[in-house]
Amino acid sequence: MKLNVFFLYSFILVLMLNVMQSTMVNVAIPFISIELSLSTEQSSLIISIYTLIFAVFVLFFGKLLDNISFRKLLVVSILIVFLGSLIATFSANYYWLLVGRVLQAIGGACIPALAMILPNYLQSDADKKNLLALMASTIALATGLGPVVGGIFTDFLHWRIIFALPAFLILLIPFFLIVQVDNEKKFNKKCFDLVGFMLISLAVTLLFIGINKIWLSLICISIVVILLSFFTMRRKENPYISIHVMSKRYVVLLFFFALSNAVYYGTLFIIPIGLVDIHNISSFSTALILLPGALLSSLFGIIRNTYFQKVNTKVLIYLGYITYLFGATLLYFNLEADFIVLLIPIIFIYLFSPIFQTGITSNIYEVLDPKKIGEGMGIFNLFNFLSISIGVSLAGNFISYYQDFPTFFVFVFFIQTIALIGFYVCDIMSRK
Known part of the structure; x- marks a missing residue:
């Protein structure tokens, strides 16, 4: 089947704005906080609630596509949106x-699920690979451009324009309505595990609030709800999440990924706030400092499948940890340095994500049953966005309470070092 070219590039535009929506906001957070008189904890919720809702619904829409x-x-x-x-x-x-933000997240969560299924509408493997490469390049470009565009809008127009930009996608709806992409399917309620979705959503929300507020009672309740959801889903013919996917090795990889991902995105949230607080610069200047790191991270995301296929995936995981720890150490000692000096540690911190994720996802593909890769990656996406929301929220709480940026970098260095040691120990044990 051939996709209409205009339809294809219209969807790429939707994908691009969807990714930018999650990255443009970061540089505007300090100025939103000032205008609305928000604490760092409150401003972190603008990002964390988006990724939390995104996490809940990204798997939901993936199931609805059936x-x-x-x-x-x-x-x-x-x-x-x-x-x-x-x-x-x-x-x-x-x-x-x-x-x-909640509504933007609900609508936006559908786009990754659609992007994953779109290549299936193409017949030749070459066309599928080209489309996957195009989408990967789009995501990488949008990730790099997001902070710059956000800085421009915030400095020269207003931060509200950042939230208005995705609204223009509605102009594409008339075209999407008249183009037939696949055969219409009727929704069969028996095929969708609504109870499983509700229990998992409740568990994720309680876990987020419990960790955010450090309420052990809510964390315990969320664990009980998770166990209950697994019990009910074991008896379903088409469960919302298949627990048979979760081998011991898979769960270990998910744990270390979620922990390290939370630290990484918490750091990315704090860096712009710290730059504005310490150097008293504009959002556009902040974006320019972040730009080299974002672009190099995006470039790695584009070339990784070409140049890093033969590299041992565990080596990439360790290399990711090393780049982050090196960057965090440099940033700790150079928080008040000139902008040129600040570029170096920020670049190393940004490079953590594409290197580390390449290693982790490749390992996950290795441990998953080929028939269950779709379900396994769906759970991976759930943990991805949940860890982002928790990391950003906890970072905001930390700065609100301590008001000390150097101490924050000492703390995240400590957590990431523990994660590295823990992963190494598990790796050694798995070889025996």
Whole structure:
């Protein structure tokens, strides 16, 4: 089957703005906080609530694709994003801004699921690989451009424009409505594990709040809900999450990935706030400092499948840890240094994610049953976005409480070192 060229590039535009939406906000956070009189803890929620909702719904939409057509889900997701963008743009206060972010996250969570299924509509392997490469390049480019575009809008227009930008995707809906991508499918309620979705969503939300507020009672309740959901899903013919995917090695990889990912994104959240607080610079200047790291990280994301296929995947994991620890150490000793000096540690910190994720995801592919890769990667995405939301939220709480940026970098260095040692020990034990 051949995809309409205009449809394909329109979807690429949707994907690009969806990725940028999650990266543009970071540089604007210090100025949103000032205008709305927010604490660091409150401002972190603008990002963490987005990724939390994203985590809950990204697997949900992946399951819905078995029952609802690609075209319908795409149109519905754009409409939800449009509504969220309007509410966030014209929000009268902090709470309406959060409502808008929640809706943007619900609609945006559908796009990765659609991107994963789109290559299946192409017949030749060459076309599928070209499309995957195009989407990978788009994601990498959007990740690099996001902070710069966000800085430009914040400095020269207003931070609200950042939330308004995705609303323009509604102009593509008339075209998406008239283009047939696949055969329409009727939704069969028996095929979708609604109870499993509700229990997992409840567990994820309770876990986020419990860790964020350090409420052990909520964390314990979330664990009970997770166990209950696994018990109910074991009896389902088509469970929301298949527990048979979760081998011991897979769970270990997920744990270390989530821990290290939370530390990484917590650091990315704090860096712009620290730069503005210490150097008193504009959001555009902040974006320019972050740009080299973001672009090099994006470049690695583009070339990794070409140049790093033969590299041992565990070597990449260790290399990722080393780049982060080196960058965090340099940044700790140079927080008040000139901007040129700051570029170096920030570049090393940014490089952690593409190197580490390449190693982790490759390891996950190795331990998963080939027939269960789709389910396994769906759970991986859930942990990915959940760890981002928890990391950003905890980083915001840390700075709100201690008001000390150097101490933060000592703390994350300590946590990431423990993660590295823990992964090494598990790696050695798995070889015996």
